[in-house]
Amino acid sequence: MSKKSNKKLHIICLAVFTVLLCAAVWLLGRITEPKYMSGVLEGAMTQEYYNEENSHDVIFVGDCEVYENFSPVTMWEEHGITSYIRGSAQQLIWQSYYLLEEVFERESPKVVVYNVQSMKYDAPQSEAYNRMTLDGMPLSKHKLDAIKASMTENEDMISYLIPFLRYHSRWSELTDEDFEYAFRRDSVTIAGYLMRADVEPMTKLPTAPVLDDYTIGDTCWEYLDKMQKLCDANGATLILIKSPSLWPHWYDQWDEQISDYAAEHGLDYINLLDVSDDIGIDMQTDTYDAGLHLNIYGAEKLSRYFADILAGRYGVPDRSEDETIAADWENKCNAYYELLAAQNAELEEYGYLKSWTLGDEK
Amino acid sequence: MLFTSYGFIAFLAVLFVLYYLIPKRFQWLLLLAADIVFYACAGWKGLCFMAATVVVSWAATNLMGASLAKQKSFLKSDEGKTLERAERKAYKKQCEKHRKVIFVLALVADLGILAALKYTNFLITNVNALFSADIAAVDWVLPLGISFYTFQTVSYVIDVYWEKVEPEKNILRVALFTSFFPLLIQGPISRFGDLKDTLFAEHKADFKQISFGLQRILWGYFKKLVIADRLLAAVTALCGDPLTYTGAYVFIGAVLYAAELYADFTGGIDITIGVAQVLGIKVKENFIRPYFSRNIAEYWRRWHISMGTWFKDYIFYPLSVAPWLLKLSKSARKKISDGFGRKLSVYVSTIVTWFLTGLWHGAAWNFVVWGLLNAFFILLAEEFKPVSQRFRAKHERLVSGFGYRVFETLRTFLLMCSLRVLDCYRDVAVSFRALGTVFTDFNWGEVFSGALLQLGLTSADYLIAAVGVVIMFAVSCIQEKHGSVREVLWEKPVLCYAVFFVLAVAVLTFGAYGVGYDATQFIYNQF
Numbered sequence: 001m002s003k004k005s006n007k008k009l010h011i012i013c014l015a016v017f018t019v020l021l022c023a024a025v026w027l028l029g030r031i032t033e034p035k036y037m038s039g040v041l042e043g044a045m046t047q048e049y050y051n052e053e054n055s056h057d058v059i060f061v062g063d064c065e066v067y068e069n070f071s072p073v074t075m076w077e078e079h080g081i082t083s084y085i086r087g088s089a090q091q092l093i094w095q096s097y098y099l100l101e102e103v104f105e106r107e108s109p110k111v112v113v114y115n116v117q118s119m120k121y122d123a124p125q126s127e128a129y130n131r132m133t134l135d136g137m138p139l140s141k142h143k144l145d146a147i148k149a150s151m152t153e154n155e156d157m158i159s160y161l162i163p164f165l166r167y168h169s170r171w172s173e174l175t176d177e178d179f180e181y182a183f184r185r186d187s188v189t190i191a192g193y194l195m196r197a198d199v200e201p202m203t204k205l206p207t208a209p210v211l212d213d214y215t216i217g218d219t220c221w222e223y224l225d226k227m228q229k230l231c232d233a234n235g236a237t238l239i240l241i242k243s244p245s246l247w248p249h250w251y252d253q254w255d256e257q258i259s260d261y262a263a264e265h266g267l268d269y270i271n272l273l274d275v276s277d278d279i280g281i282d283m284q285t286d287t288y289d290a291g292l293h294l295n296i297y298g299a300e301k302l303s304r305y306f307a308d309i310l311a312g313r314y315g316v317p318d319r320s321e322d323e324t325i326a327a328d329w330e331n332k333c334n335a336y337y338e339l340l341a342a343q344n345a346e347l348e349e350y351g352y353l354k355s356w357t358l359g360d361e362k
Numbered sequence: 363m364l365f366t367s368y369g370f371i372a373f374l375a376v377l378f379v380l381y382y383l384i385p386k387r388f389q390w391l392l393l394l395a396a397d398i399v400f401y402a403c404a405g406w407k408g409l410c411f412m413a414a415t416v417v418v419s420w421a422a423t424n425l426m427g428a429s430l431a432k433q434k435s436f437l438k439s440d441e442g443k444t445l446e447r448a449e450r451k452a453y454k455k456q457c458e459k460h461r462k463v464i465f466v467l468a469l470v471a472d473l474g475i476l477a478a479l480k481y482t483n484f485l486i487t488n489v490n491a492l493f494s495a496d497i498a499a500v501d502w503v504l505p506l507g508i509s510f511y512t513f514q515t516v517s518y519v520i521d522v523y524w525e526k527v528e529p530e531k532n533i534l535r536v537a538l539f540t541s542f543f544p545l546l547i548q549g550p551i552s553r554f555g556d557l558k559d560t561l562f563a564e565h566k567a568d569f570k571q572i573s574f575g576l577q578r579i580l581w582g583y584f585k586k587l588v589i590a591d592r593l594l595a596a597v598t599a600l601c602g603d604p605l606t607y608t609g610a611y612v613f614i615g616a617v618l619y620a621a622e623l624y625a626d627f628t629g630g631i632d633i634t635i636g637v638a639q640v641l642g643i644k645v646k647e648n649f650i651r652p653y654f655s656r657n658i659a660e661y662w663r664r665w666h667i668s669m670g671t672w673f674k675d676y677i678f679y680p681l682s683v684a685p686w687l688l689k690l691s692k693s694a695r696k697k698i699s700d701g702f703g704r705k706l707s708v709y710v711s712t713i714v715t716w717f718l719t720g721l722w723h724g725a726a727w728n729f730v731v732w733g734l735l736n737a738f739f740i741l742l743a744e745e746f747k748p749v750s751q752r753f754r755a756k757h758e759r760l761v762s763g764f765g766y767r768v769f770e771t772l773r774t775f776l777l778m779c780s781l782r783v784l785d786c787y788r789d790v791a792v793s794f795r796a797l798g799t800v801f802t803d804f805n806w807g808e809v810f811s812g813a814l815l816q817l818g819l820t821s822a823d824y825l826i827a828a829v830g831v832v833i834m835f836a837v838s839c840i841q842e843k844h845g846s847v848r849e850v851l852w853e854k855p856v857l858c859y860a861v862f863f864v865l866a867v868a869v870l871t872f873g874a875y876g877v878g879y880d881a882t883q884f885i886y887n888q889f
Contacts, residue, residue, distance in 0.1 A: 006853075006855065007569060009855045009856075010569070010573070010855045010858075011569075012855075013855045013856055013858070013859040014573070014859065016859065017859040017862065017863055020863060021863060021866055021867070024863075024867050025870060028867075028870070028871065127877060154877055155877060156368055156876075158368050159876055159877070164870065165368075165870075165875075165876055166876055166877060168870055168871050168872075168873070168876065169874075169876070171871050171872065172820060172822040172823075
C-alpha cells in the first residue's frame with residue numbers, strides 16, 4: 001500500500017473510530033445508568049414530567065414532603081385541578097428553582113407551591129440525591145446551572161453530561177433491568193405522586209435535636225427571592241407551605257423566619273402542620289413510615305384540604321369540562337386506582353410492599 | 363493537576379490545539395506558559411522554589427560559560443605572545459577554580475533546596491531519636507516533582523561545568539527545560555543535551571506522531587486506571603495490616619505490588635512520552651521491560667533508566683575515579699591484598715550510589731536500607747560472577763535453554779519483589795518480619811478460601827486486573843520480539859483502530875476513575 005493511500009485509510013479509520021467511540025460511550029451510558037424501576041423509584045421521577053401532554057395549573061416543587069404527601073388525582077377529582085409534582089428526594093431549593101425555570105419554559109402554571117422543608121439545607125448535600133434529581137433533566141442551561149449549584153466537592157460537571165463517566169463502575173452489577181430499560185422507562189408516579197398504600201403507625205415522635213444555629217442560610221433566601229421573581233415574571237402565584245410530616249422536626253425558629261420572610265415579601269405561607277387536625281390526619285393510619293411521610297390515605301386527606309384552598313383562595317380553575325384534559329386525567333385516575341389495587345394485593349399477599357421498596361419487610 | 367483528572371485531559375486538549383495553531387516560533391513559549399499553569403495548580407509556593415532553582419542554574423551556567431569563553435579567548439589571543447607556559451597554566455587554573463566555586467555554589471543552592479525541603483524532618487527525627495531531643499518537625503511545602511526537576515537541573519549544571527553542553531543564555535528556555543510539565547510528575551529525568559534540540563524546536567503537526575502519541579497516552583491510562591488503581595485497594599489492605607496479613611498474604615501482596623507499581627509507573631511514563639510525542643518532542647524511554655531481566659544488574663539497566671544513568675554518570679563514575687578513593691584503593695592493594703584494593707573503589711562507589719538512590723526515593727530508613735540491599739545483591743552477583751561463569755561454561759546447553767531463562771527471570775523478579783517489601787511497609791523492622799513470615803506461616807489454604815475477596819476487591823476486580831496484566835505481558839512479549847507494537851499496527855490501519863477502540867472502551871469501562879474511586883497520584887510522584 002502506498003504511503004498516501006495508507007494515510008487516507010488512517011484518516012477514514014480515525015473518523016470511524018471517533019464516531020464508534022462516541023456511540024459506544026452513549027450506548028454504555030444508557031445501559032449502565034441506574035434505572036430506578038424497582039426499589040428506589042425516586043430517581044426516575046424527574047424525567048417523567050417531560051412525558052406530560054397537557055399543561056398544569058398548579059406545580060409543586062420540593063422534596064419527599066410533596067411527592068409523597070399530595071395526590072394530584074385527588075385534587076382533580078375534588079375540584080378539577082390540574083397539577084403536577086416536580087418533586088424529588090432531598091430536592092434542594094436551587095434545584096427546585098431550576099426545575100421551575102424549566103417548567104415556565106414549557107407551560108404557564110397559575111400557582112407554584114414550594115415546600116419549605118428543604119430550606120434547612122444551605123449547601124450541596126449528597127451526590128446520590130443530586131443524581132436522582134438532575135440526571136433526568138434534558139440538557140439545557142437550566143440543567144447546567146442546577147448541576148453547578150448542586151455539585152458536592154468530589155463531583156464534576158462532565159460526568160453529569162456524559163453519564164457513563166459516572167456509572168461505568170456499575171459494569172459488574174448490571175441486571176436485566178438495566179438492559180430492559182436502557183431506552184425506555186415505565187412511569188413510577190401519577191402526575192409526580194409516588195404512591196404508598198402501606199401503613200406504619202407513628203409510635204413515638206423522636207426528640208428534636210438541639211441545633212447550634214437555627215438561621216436559614218443566605219443561599220436559600222437568595223433562591224427563594226429568585227423563585228418569587230420567576231413566578232412574578234411569569235404571572236404565577238408562589239405559595240410557601242410546610243407539609244404536615246411530623247419528622248424530621250420543623251423548628252419554630254425556622255417557621256418564624258419563613259413567616260417573617262413571607263410577610264415581608266407579600267407571600268402566603270401555610271404551615272400545614274398547624275392544621276393537621278382540621279385536615280384529619282391520623283398518624284396511626286395515614287403514614288407509611290411512622291410520621292415521616294404520608295401514605296395514600298393521608299395524602300388524599302391533605303389533597304382534598306389543599307384543593308379547597310387552591311380553588312377557593314387562589315381561584316385555580318376547574319378543568320373537568322375540557323375534554324382533552326379530562327381524558328388525560330381519566331387515564332391518570334385509572335392508573336392511580338390500578339396502582340392502588342396492585343399495592344393492596346401485594347400487601348395482602350406479603351404483608352409489605354415487595355415491588356415498591358427495597359424488599360425490607362416491616 | 364492529576365494526570366488522571368478530567369482537568370488534565372481538558373488542559374491537554376486545549377494545549378494540543380493551541381500548540382499547532384500558533385506560529386511555530388512561539389510553541390516553546392506556549393509550553394512554558396502551560397508549565398506555569400500546570401505547576402501553579404499544585405500551589406504557587408512550589409512555583410517560587412522552582413523559580414529559584416531556574417535562576418540559580420541559569421546564572422551559574424552562564425557565569426561558568428562566560429568564564430570559559432573569557433579563558434579561551436584570552437589564551438587564544440595570547441598564543442605565542444607575552445605569557446610563559448607556566449603563566450598560561452596558572453591563568454587556566456585560576457579560571458577553573460573560579461568556575462568550580464560557581465559550580466559548587468550552584469549545586470549547594472539547587473541541592474540545598476531539595477535537601478532542606480525533603481530531608482529536614484528526616485534529620486530531625488533521627489536527631490531526636492539519637493539524642494533524646496525534642497525538636498519539632500517542620501511543616502514545609504514539598505514542591506511537586508522537586509526530586510525530578512532538581513536532578514534534571516543539577517545534571518544541566520554539571521554538564522555545563524564538564525563542558526559537555528553549552529550554557530543556555532535564555533533564562534526562559536532554562537525554565538522550560540526545568541519545568542516541562544509531562545516530566546515533572548515522575549520523570550524521565552532528562553538531560554539538557556538530549557532535550558534542548560527537540561524541546562525548543564519548531565514542530566509541525568505530524569499525523570503519525572500525533573496518532574502514536576495519543577495511542578501511547580491511551581495505553582498509559584489503561585495500565586494506570588485498569589490495572590494499577592484497581593490493585594491499589596488490595597495492596598493497601600495487605601500492607602496496612604502486617605500483623606493480620608502474614609505468610610502467603612505477604613507473598614501475594616509483594617507480587618500484586620510489583621504489578622501495581624509497574625503498571626502505575628510505566629503507565630505514567632507512557633502518558634508522559636505520549637504527551638511529548640503529540641507535541642513533537644522526543645523523550646527518552648525510561649523502561650525496557652524490566653521484569654524480563656535475568657539478573658539484578660540487568661534489571662536496573664531496564665527499570666527507571668533515567669534515574670539509574672543519572673546516578674551512574676553523576677555519582678558512581680566521578681566517585682570511582684575520585685583521587686581520594688583511588689589513593690585509598692592503592693593503599694589497600696599494598697596493605698591488604700591486590701584483589702581487595704582493586705575492587706575497593708567500585709565497592710565504595712556502588713554502596714554510596716545506592717545509599718543515595720535509596721535516599722532519593724524517600725527520606726526514610728526503609729528506602730536507605732532498600733538502596734543498600736540493592737547494592738549488596740549487585741556486589742554479591744559480582745563476587746559470584748566467576749562461579750556463575752564456570753557453571754555456565756560447564757552447563758552451556760542447560761543455561762541456553764528456555765527453562766533456565768525462565769528460572770533466572772523468575773528469580774530476579776522474586777528478588778526485586780522481596781526488596782520492594784521495604785517500600786510496601788515503609789518500616790524496616792516490619793518489612794523484615796513480614797518477609798520472614800513467608801517462610802514460617804503456611805496459610806495458603808486460608809488465602810484461597812475467600813480471604814482475598816475481603817481486601818476491597820471483588821472477584822470481577824481480580825479478573826479485570828488479571829486480564830489487564832496478561833495483556834500487558836503479551837504486549838511486552840511482542841515488544842521484546844518485534845519492537846514497537848504501534849509500528850506493527852500502523853501498517854494495518856483497520857486492525858490498529860480496532861485495537862485502540864477496544865482499549866479505549868476498556869479504559870472507560872473498567873478504569874478506576876470518577877466518583878467512588880479516590881483519585882490517586884502516581885506512586886513515583888512521592889519520590
